[in-house]
Amino acid sequence: MLGGKKTAVACGLALVSLVAMGCLSPQPSGEEKDAGPPGALSGVMYSCPGGMTRDDFFIWVSPEAIVETFYYPESPPEGMGWPDLCTKEDVPITAEQWADVEQVVMELYPLMRPEPEPSLWDRLWDGIGRLSGGVLDGVYSSSITCIWKTEAGEQRIAYSKPDxxxxxxxxxxxxxxxxxxxxxxxxxxxxVLCGIRMEQSGTLFSKAYVFALGRDASAPEGEEAPYTYRARFSRFGQPPVRLRQQKVPAALWEDFAAFAAKIGLEGQTTALWEKPCCTLYYADGSHKRKKLDKETAAQIREYLENLALQLLEE
Known part of the structure; x- marks a missing residue:
């Protein structure tokens, strides 16, 4: 058995070497944005492995019942010890209970992004983990899966937890x-989203840019132009463009907010230091830093660049 594990690890390391040398390379996966849900919601699965905290929780719920669930109860029934895992199947629920779950899922849907297909690296390390008796990476992360009733039949899609x-x-x-x-x-x-800032420092292979569009915190209530916009960027073969900060009407921001909703900007994943990225500002004073996929970053840049050029011509 030990020899088998050593062989598995050796094979895994050989595959790692092939990947590193470029003999095997992960296939890029395109990411498409959905215009809306693929069908009617007919079920929700939620899983949260608890690890050493003994807080494991799984539930599969349909409009009529809890199909299956297991969990550690908050207050164990008499005679049940704390270490015992409670399981249930086919427990009826009311229409009101399902409607409550469905409403929250549909509110979150615009921010939910399908989990990407595992990369070659992920599959490689998972395989090594299984063969060597180790624990798989990601086993402690929670997940949500929606079951949709479509014209083509049932469709199950796993999503990242929305921010x-x-x-x-x-x-x-x-x-x-x-x-x-x-x-x-x-x-x-x-x-309520009320501002965006997107910037990048110049490097040997990329130009610096900055776009800042949002509500002016010092603007009094009822002002016709409560938002400001400034931009600085360069286009290939053209002189740098600079729009000094100026006030813009609320309608201009509303147009951008509608565009941002259409491309799923708020549904982008949370970023630490990854680039390209942007910072979103909200009316309650909070802000979120979002990592942008290449397509979304290009769409936002094009929109904000054209907006700056339009304002400079006026």
Whole structure:
């Protein structure tokens, strides 16, 4: 058995070498944005492995029932010890309970992005982990899967957890369905987007740029032009463009906000230091840094560059 594990690891290391030398290369995966849900929501699966915290939780819920769930109860029934995992199947739920879950999922849907297909590296290391008896990477991350009823039949899509507080509402609803103890369900009002900043320092192979469009915090209520915009960028073969900060009407921001919603800007993943990225500002004073895929970054740049050129011509 030990020899088999050594062989598996050796084969894995050989594959790593092939990848490093370019003999095997991960295939790029395109990312498409959905115009809307692919069908009617007919089920939700949520999984949160707890690891050493013994907080494992899984639920599969349909409009009629909890198909399956397992969890560690908050208050174990008499005779059940803390280490015991509770499981249930085919537990009926009410139409109101399903409607509550469905409403939150549909509110979050514009921010939910399908999980990408595992890369060659992911499959390689997962295979080594299985063969050598190790633990797979990512096993402690939670996941949400929506089951859609489409014209072509049932479709299951796994999504990344959206960067929005309403995910806590959904998780609390699902935990209360599985383990009804009278939890207080938190409710959140989504913050209103009111600004964006996108910038990049110049390098040997790329030009510097900065775009800053958003609400002027010092503008009094009711002002006709409560937003400001400034931009600095270069286009290949053309002189640099600079738009000094100037006030712009609310209608201009509303047009951009509609464009941002159309391309799924707020659904982009949270960024640390990755580039390209942008910072989104909200009316409640919060902000989020978003990593942008190449297509989205190019769309935003084109929009903001054209806007600056239009304002300079006026």
């Amino acid at each position: 929005d507080d309403r995910i806590f509402t959904l998780v609390a609803l699902l935990r209360e369905l599985a383990d009804p103890i009278g939890r207080d369900i938190p409710r959140y009002t989504p913050p």
